[in-house]
Amino acid sequence: MPSAPQPGDPAPELALPDLSGETHGLADLPGRPVLVSFLRHAG
Amino acid sequence: MKVRDRWERWEALDAAALFVVFDDPDLIRRTMLDGIDPEALPFPVLVDRDRRTYDAWGLARARRRDIWLDPNVYKVYWRLLRAGDKLRPGGTDVYQLGGDFVIAPDGAIAYARPQQRDDRPPVGELLNAAKASRSS
Numbered sequence: 001m002p003s004a005p006q007p008g009d010p011a012p013e014l015a016l017p018d019l020s021g022e023t024h025g026l027a028d029l030p031g032r033p034v035l036v037s038f039l040r041h042a043g
Numbered sequence: 044m045k046v047r048d049r050w051e052r053w054e055a056l057d058a059a060a061l062f063v064v065f066d067d068p069d070l071i072r073r074t075m076l077d078g079i080d081p082e083a084l085p086f087p088v089l090v091d092r093d094r095r096t097y098d099a100w101g102l103a104r105a106r107r108r109d110i111w112l113d114p115n116v117y118k119v120y121w122r123l124l125r126a127g128d129k130l131r132p133g134g135t136d137v138y139q140l141g142g143d144f145v146i147a148p149d150g151a152i153a154y155a156r157p158q159q160r161d162d163r164p165p166v167g168e169l170l171n172a173a174k175a176s177r178s179s
């Protein structure tokens with residue numbers, strides 16, 4: 001498994017479906033700061 | 044989702060947010076969202092069932108002792124139960140860790156905090172990173 005990206009690194013690719021199946025990703029949000037928050041388990 | 048409660052501060056920065064989860068969408072609707080319509084949220088909740096994106100972003104699995112010997116876990120449960128919350132079924136993998144990243148407008152990582160255990164940075168720290176990423 002790769003190590004987590006560090007400040008200054010290019011962001012790894014991210015494009016995933018939402019709960020309705022529509023795909024969203026970083027490529028849809030150019031020129032804006034983006035918070036990417038990976039959550040732990042639901043519940 | 045503390046970010047949602049202070050969303051106007053993200054809007055003021057013209058920042059976006061993507062939340063990523065790995066559990067079954069039905070479980071997410073029943074527990075994490077607890078009746079909230081995901082369409083009503085100002086950011087998408089994305090599902091990574093096979094956790095390939097978690098892996099690509101280097102998000103590790105916790106050691107058992109980092110979860111079950113962490114007193115904060117019990118403090119959180121106690122606070123929730125005292126507030127009248129009910130115990131809910133856990134997700135599919137309690138050891139999978141998450142993390143928070145702020146991506147600068149140029150696509151570079153401006154802030155990285157992969158979890159080592161069940162902790163999260165304060166929202167203000169994330170906001171400051173997003174703000175700083177605009178001026179760097």
